[in-house]
Amino acid sequence: MNDIVISLDKVSFHYEHLSVLENINLEVQAGEFIGIVGPNAGGKSTLLKIILGQLIPDHGKVRVLGKSPSAARQQMGYVPQYPGFDRNFPITVEQVVLMGTLNRKAWIGRYSRKDKQRAAEALDRVQALPLAQRQINTLSGGQLQRILLARALACDPKILILDEPTSNIDLRLESDIFDLLKQLNKDITILVVSHDIAFISSYVHRVACLNRSLVCHHTDTIDGKMI
Amino acid sequence: MFEFLTALTQQSFLQTAVYAGLLSSLACGIMGTFVVLKRIGFLAGGIAHSVLAGMGAALFFGFSPLLGALIAALVAAILIGLIRLYWKTQEDTLIGAIWAVGMAIGILFISNTPGYTTDLMSYLFGNILMVSQQNLWIMALLDAALLITMLVFFRPLLAVAFDEEFASLRGLSVSFFYLLLLVLVSVTVVLLIQVVGLILVIALLTIPAAIAGQFVYTLGRMMMLATVFGAVFTVAGLGVSYQLDQPSGPVIIMVASMAYIFATITSRAIKRGQVHKAKREGHHESRG
Numbered sequence: 001m002n003d004i005v006i007s008l009d010k011v012s013f014h015y016e017h018l019s020v021l022e023n024i025n026l027e028v029q030a031g032e033f034i035g036i037v038g039p040n041a042g043g044k045s046t047l048l049k050i051i052l053g054q055l056i057p058d059h060g061k062v063r064v065l066g067k068s069p070s071a072a073r074q075q076m077g078y079v080p081q082y083p084g085f086d087r088n089f090p091i092t093v094e095q096v097v098l099m100g101t102l103n104r105k106a107w108i109g110r111y112s113r114k115d116k117q118r119a120a121e122a123l124d125r126v127q128a129l130p131l132a133q134r135q136i137n138t139l140s141g142g143q144l145q146r147i148l149l150a151r152a153l154a155c156d157p158k159i160l161i162l163d164e165p166t167s168n169i170d171l172r173l174e175s176d177i178f179d180l181l182k183q184l185n186k187d188i189t190i191l192v193v194s195h196d197i198a199f200i201s202s203y204v205h206r207v208a209c210l211n212r213s214l215v216c217h218h219t220d221t222i223d224g225k226m227i
Numbered sequence: 228m229f230e231f232l233t234a235l236t237q238q239s240f241l242q243t244a245v246y247a248g249l250l251s252s253l254a255c256g257i258m259g260t261f262v263v264l265k266r267i268g269f270l271a272g273g274i275a276h277s278v279l280a281g282m283g284a285a286l287f288f289g290f291s292p293l294l295g296a297l298i299a300a301l302v303a304a305i306l307i308g309l310i311r312l313y314w315k316t317q318e319d320t321l322i323g324a325i326w327a328v329g330m331a332i333g334i335l336f337i338s339n340t341p342g343y344t345t346d347l348m349s350y351l352f353g354n355i356l357m358v359s360q361q362n363l364w365i366m367a368l369l370d371a372a373l374l375i376t377m378l379v380f381f382r383p384l385l386a387v388a389f390d391e392e393f394a395s396l397r398g399l400s401v402s403f404f405y406l407l408l409l410v411l412v413s414v415t416v417v418l419l420i421q422v423v424g425l426i427l428v429i430a431l432l433t434i435p436a437a438i439a440g441q442f443v444y445t446l447g448r449m450m451m452l453a454t455v456f457g458a459v460f461t462v463a464g465l466g467v468s469y470q471l472d473q474p475s476g477p478v479i480i481m482v483a484s485m486a487y488i489f490a491t492i493t494s495r496a497i498k499r500g501q502v503h504k505a506k507r508e509g510h511h512e513s514r515g
Contacts, residue, residue: 052396073398084392089264090444091389099386104398107383135444151393 003030004063005159005189006051011060013046020046024060024214030158033185035200036193038210044193045081047210048163051191052078065158072159074103077152077188081163083144087137093147094132097122100154122153126180142173149180160184161191178203231466240356241469247358248461250366251422252435254373254415256454259436260446262412265388268433270307270409273322275416275428277303277329282350283336292350293362296420300413303329308406353424353476355465362421369414376411384408385446422461423476434483435460441494460486 006028013021021043028034038044049055050062053069064072077100097119098111111119123129126146131139139147145165152160162181166174174196181190182203194200201207209215235241262271281299285292303325310321337347349357358366377384386394387404395401419428435456439449464479471478 054395073396076396078393078396080392083390085390086264089389090440090446090449092445095385096389099382099389099393099397102382102386102394102397102399107399108379109382111382155397 004028005030005065006191007061007063008047008050009061009063011050011057011062013043013050013055013057015046019212021050021057022213024210026208026214026216028189028191030189031185032206033181033190033204034192034206034208035197035204036191036208036210037195037197037200042211044210045163048078048161048191048193051161052076074155075158077155077157077160079145079148079152079160079162079165081165081167081193083148087139087144089136091136092132093123093128093134093136093139094119096136096147097132097150097154100151103155118156119150119154122150123147125153125184126150141169142176145169145177146180149177153184157188159189159191163193164195165192167195174199231469234469241465243358243360243363244355244465244475245462246363247355247366247421248465249458250363250370251415251418252454252457252461253370254418255432255435255457256439256452257373257377257450258412258415259432259453259457260439260450261384261388261408263433263436263440264446265408267409267412268429269319269322270311271412271416271432272429273307273326273329274300274303274409274413275420275425276326278416278420278425279333279350280329280336281333282346283333283340286346287336287340292346293365293417293421296417297414299329300417301410304409304413305406308402308409312402312405349424350420351424351426352474353420353422353427355422355461355475358421366418366421369418373411373414376407380404380407423479427476427480430480431457431460431483434487438487438490441490456483456486 004027006026008024008026011021011024012019024047036044036047046055050057051064051069053064053073062069065075069076094116098115100122101111101115101118120129120132123132126149128143128146128150131143131147136144136147145168149162149165160181165177165181169177178200181192184190192200192204197207197209205218207217209217231241235245262268278296278299281295281297281302282292283295284299285295306325307322310325311318314321333350334347348354383394383399383404384407386397386399387401388408391401391405394404415432416425416428419431423431436449436453438456439452443449443452460483461479464482465475467473467482468475468478
């Protein structure tokens with residue numbers, strides 16, 4: 001029996017007068033690869049924000065690695081759907097990935113050699129080490145996606161959370177990214193939000209269907225009829 | 228230009244003016260780069276115009292206008308920063324209001340001060356020739372404070388300037404560092420107001436960095452090149468205004484603006500040349 005790394009207990013959330021999440025119960029075990037699917041405005045992004053500690057639920061409890069989400073932030077890696085930055089910013093790939101090593105306690109002065117090593121390792125894990133000195137505005141969509149992944153891995157997280165990792169890249173690259181995630185899953189628990197249930201069900205252990213409330217299915221039990 | 232250069236060796240007020248220009252260009256290069264990259268020109272403008280409130284109050288109550296400017300700039304920076312952080316949807320209106328109210332307060336103070344009001348013109352359009360020796364020392368001190376702050380806080384400031392959401396997820400206090408960024412901008416604004424006045428300050432703050440950004444592609448180089456351009460424009464502008472006997476502030480801005488137009492045309496031509504070259508080489512490869 002593996003440890004529970006993420007647990008949501010009767011979590012509810014609403015924006016103004018609109019109920020977005022109702023009575024969500026979810027337990028993610030260490031080493032799982034779990035997919036979250038659902039329609040737009042079904043609450044997927046809200047759920048992620050609650051797990052990351054960016055939003056506090058109206059009801060219910062959230063626990064990540066046994067702690068509150070904001071306490072567990074340093075051990076979570078997050079890859080957003082859209083990069084939160086201007087692609088024309090004059091900055092290199094290495095500098096972007098190095099930002100993944102920042103934390104509340106260590107930000108004075110310059111990056112240490114250890115930080116640079118961790119950034120290089122993260123880039124290597126996503127097979128993007130040759131891109132280290134490139135300016136980010138010279139990268140393709142797929143390359144940028146890998147850099148965002150490397151940035152999330154730079155802090156050596158126990159949990160990796162990805163929001164629609166393939167919605168902005170070519171279909172043929174989709175399996176590349178998921179093969180990479182499958183590799184990473186050997187050491188890291190992975191949570192992926194995706195719109196493509198048929199595709200991700202071949203990679204993940206479980207699929208959670210979210211439309212204000214959550215229903216989980218093990219992928220061995222999913223067949224064409226259910227989809 | 229000869230009269231300017233000879234006068235420079237003889238007149239101390241001209242030397243002081245050149246030093247003031249050089250000192251302000253350091254802040255201009257560093258913070259101008261942040262202002263351009265993070266697109267906070269409007270916020271910087273709000274800070275700049277609010278400075279008049281402090282300068283007017285200083286005139287009215289009889290203390291140093293530079294100090295008044297600094298206090299007003301810091302207050303405006305914090306207010307504007309809080310608006311951007313917590314009331315972003317009403318940001319345009321609120322910052323515009325601060326902009327106008329700051330100026331109104333300043334003008335009220337000045338118009339109620341007995342005596343000459345020629346000071347108003349030099350606050351609005353700068354008079355680098357009136358910078359005192361004491362102010363020069365204060366400017367050097369502000370530059371040093373800016374530089375030290377940059378060196379110590381560079382990583383989180385860059386992280387917040389680049390990607391606020393990610394910085395927040397890493398546990399950095401985005402509010403603190405964003406406000407710090409604006410405080411550094413306000414210090415820069417106060418320095419540059421000595422040179423070109425508060426109405427034209429945004430141009431001097433952003434043009435050198437905007438030109439630099441067209442030619443270099445790393446942050447450090449952009450800051451250095453922007454500093455060089457800032458220095459060149461202020462000193463050249465000063466020289467030209469001396470030769471032509473025109474107010475220095477506006478001439479400096481004209482020099483900077485013409486350089487910007489020229490640089491934009493040049494960098495476009497270079498890029499078009501590179502595209503053509505790549506196409507030609509592509510043709511040769513596909514033929515061979």
